[in-house]
Amino acid sequence: MKRIAESTVRRLSIYLGFLEDINRRGTTTVSSEQLAKLGGTTSAQVRKDLSLFGSFGKRGLGYSVAELLGRLRQIMGLERRWRVCIIGAGKIGAALAQFEGFAQRGFDVVAVYDSNPARIGEMLGELRIRDVAFLERDAETEKFDIAVLAIPPRGAQKMADRVGRAGIGAILNFVAGQLTAPPKVAMRTVDMAMELEALSFALTNRD
Amino acid sequence: MKRIAESTVRRLSIYLGFLEDINRRGTTTVSSEQLAKLGGTTSAQVRKDLSLFGSFGKRGLGYSVAELLGRLRQIMGLERRWRVCIIGAGKIGAALAQFEGFAQRGFDVVAVYDSNPARIGEMLGELRIRDVAFLERDAETEKFDIAVLAIPPRGAQKMADRVGRAGIGAILNFVAGQLTAPPKVAMRTVDMAMELEALSFALTNRD
DNA sequence: ATAAGTTTGTGAATGATTTCACAAGCGTCA
DNA sequence: TGACGCTTGTGAAATCATTCACAAACTTAT
Ligand SMILES: NC(=O)c1ccc[n+]([C@@H]2O[C@H](COP(=O)([O-])OP(=O)(O)OC[C@H]3O[C@@H](n4cnc5c(N)ncnc54)[C@H](O)[C@@H]3O)[C@@H](O)[C@H]2O)c1
Ligand SMILES: NC(=O)c1ccc[n+]([C@@H]2O[C@H](COP(=O)([O-])OP(=O)(O)OC[C@H]3O[C@@H](n4cnc5c(N)ncnc54)[C@H](O)[C@@H]3O)[C@@H](O)[C@H]2O)c1
Numbered sequence: 001m002k003r004i005a006e007s008t009v010r011r012l013s014i015y016l017g018f019l020e021d022i023n024r025r026g027t028t029t030v031s032s033e034q035l036a037k038l039g040g041t042t043s044a045q046v047r048k049d050l051s052l053f054g055s056f057g058k059r060g061l062g063y064s065v066a067e068l069l070g071r072l073r074q075i076m077g078l079e080r081r082w083r084v085c086i087i088g089a090g091k092i093g094a095a096l097a098q099f100e101g102f103a104q105r106g107f108d109v110v111a112v113y114d115s116n117p118a119r120i121g122e123m124l125g126e127l128r129i130r131d132v133a134f135l136e137r138d139a140e141t142e143k144f145d146i147a148v149l150a151i152p153p154r155g156a157q158k159m160a161d162r163v164g165r166a167g168i169g170a171i172l173n174f175v176a177g178q179l180t181a182p183p184k185v186a187m188r189t190v191d192m193a194m195e196l197e198a199l200s201f202a203l204t205n206r207d
Numbered sequence: 208m209k210r211i212a213e214s215t216v217r218r219l220s221i222y223l224g225f226l227e228d229i230n231r232r233g234t235t236t237v238s239s240e241q242l243a244k245l246g247g248t249t250s251a252q253v254r255k256d257l258s259l260f261g262s263f264g265k266r267g268l269g270y271s272v273a274e275l276l277g278r279l280r281q282i283m284g285l286e287r288r289w290r291v292c293i294i295g296a297g298k299i300g301a302a303l304a305q306f307e308g309f310a311q312r313g314f315d316v317v318a319v320y321d322s323n324p325a326r327i328g329e330m331l332g333e334l335r336i337r338d339v340a341f342l343e344r345d346a347e348t349e350k351f352d353i354a355v356l357a358i359p360p361r362g363a364q365k366m367a368d369r370v371g372r373a374g375i376g377a378i379l380n381f382v383a384g385q386l387t388a389p390p391k392v393a394m395r396t397v398d399m400a401m402e403l404e405a406l407s408f409a410l411t412n413r414d
Numbered sequence: 415a416t417a418a419g420t421t422t423g424t425g426a427a428t429g430a431t432t433t434c435a436c437a438a439g440c441g442t443c444a
Numbered sequence: 445t446g447a448c449g450c451t452t453g454t455g456a457a458a459t460c461a462t463t464c465a466c467a468a469a470c471t472t473a474t
Contacts, residue, residue, distance in 0.1 A: 204284025
């Protein structure tokens with residue numbers, strides 16, 4: 001299949017969110033124009049995005065909400081649930097571990113690790129914090145799909161490499177500073193300082 | 208000035224981070240090739256990015272680290288400090304409020320608000336949680352530059368609009384689901400569920 | 415002072431993404 | 445059935461972003 005642009009994937013996520021809303025409201029069809037309005041884009045963009053994967057609409061009518069929802073879930077790989085472990089039970093790791101919103105979207109946080117003996121064994125919501133020394137052993141039996149990296153920058157690259165070697169295929173990285181994805185591992189980085197700097201730029205260079 | 212692409216701004220942030228490292232190490236000059244290696248891009252890209260703002264390099268030699276650092280700080284608006292308030296002292300708001308990394312980059316969290324009477328008055332690190340009812344009054348005297356939105360989705364749009372009316376020029380939004388920036392307000396959204404979905408897509412559609 | 419070796423800054427070329435524009439398909443209604 | 449109104453799917457055009465490639469400018473060595 002053709003390579004799909006990152007911007008397209010982002011928009012697919014957005015459409016999916018709207019479709020879930022619309023579906024809850026009981027509406028059964030939706031047009032590219034409506035989806036575009038909601039998502040702040042154009043109807044041509046919506047149709048182009050969807051056309052990369054097939055043609056799901058009916059001319060004159062629009063898209064069946066239920067069908068499009070199903071197709072998008074399939075495309076995004078959201079027909080299954082994903083097993084997530086969090087590495088680093090600090091401030092941000094704890095917030096993420098206790099966030100219910102992820103499970104609603106199909107991502108189950110099933111384990112939390114730390115290296116600090118003082119934290120290991122403590123409960124974080126339903127989960128007991130485990131010793132990160134057991135990461136590889138657990139990964140083998142528990143088949144984590146995604147690791148969330150929420151540890152200090154020092155040592156983060158080594159931990160990312162360990163995650164890769166443990167056979168976990170994806171990393172959601174919160175560590176600031178440059179981190180290279182291990183081979184064969186999909187990685188996305190959330191860098192909040194960078195977002196703040198983008199706002200600083202916008203405030204400084206606005207007309 | 209010409210409109211600057213979002214991707215360019217992101218790279219400038221990255222270059223800035225490296226320059227700070229390099230500067231700490233005491234190195235005095237750096238070439239576009241070196242910056243490119245560190246940032247995972249090409250030297251032509253680095254030069255193109257910088258050339259949008261002027262020409263800061265010396266042919267045959269490269270860029271003066273100190274000068275380029277200064278220029279980039281100026282371009283990004285980081286020669287001053289920014290006053291940040293956090294709205295929503297929940298799990299994620301609390302993690303952000305106590306994160307020291309922001310101050311290191313020039314962003315001072317100077318106030319935290321909540322609407323829950325049980326939380327108002329509590330301390331969060333150095334800061335006492337304030338009643339969000341006072342947001343407008345405080346904004347007038349305390350001149351917040353950026354508001355971090357970390358409240359539940361329900362009511363978030365109204366709060367964003369209040370932030371806009373209070374004269375705060377930028378929002379860093381953590382609320383999932385569609386939020387429209389109020390007029391004249393710069394907004395960046397960090398949507399972690401969307402990042403996870405992008406990983407789901409990558410894991411599902413990898414070759 | 416000259417030659418050799420680097421590295422910048424930038425037009426031109428290429429590649430990627432978005433927008434345009436419209437034929438073709440579908441539902442509705444008379 | 446046929447005409448009408450709406451909306452899709454998609455080539456073509458336009459816009460935007462990246463990469464190429466090289467003259468010009470600088471440093472260093474001799
Ligand atoms: N807190 C925030 O709001 C925030 C915001 C943006 C980025 N970040 C980034 O997230 C990361 C964590 O930040 P934080 O504020 O949660 O820090 P923190 O100090 O509160 O927590 C870090 C945790 O990681 C654990 N740890 C350290 N090394 C480990 C290892 N090798 N394996 C497992 N656990 C390990 C520590 O014991 C600690 O519990 C940092 O890299 C930071 O830059 C945090
Ligand atoms: N916790 C996470 O890891 C995480 C991850 C991604 C996104 N988010 C998003 O961040 C937001 C907050 O999440 P959380 O987990 O911190 O929730 P939370 O319930 O822990 O905290 C929300 C806080 O906001 C306060 N609040 C509610 N309405 C308010 C208002 N109008 N003004 C001021 N304060 C108000 C509540 O009293 C509460 O203290 C949510 O929108 C969530 O989707 C959270």
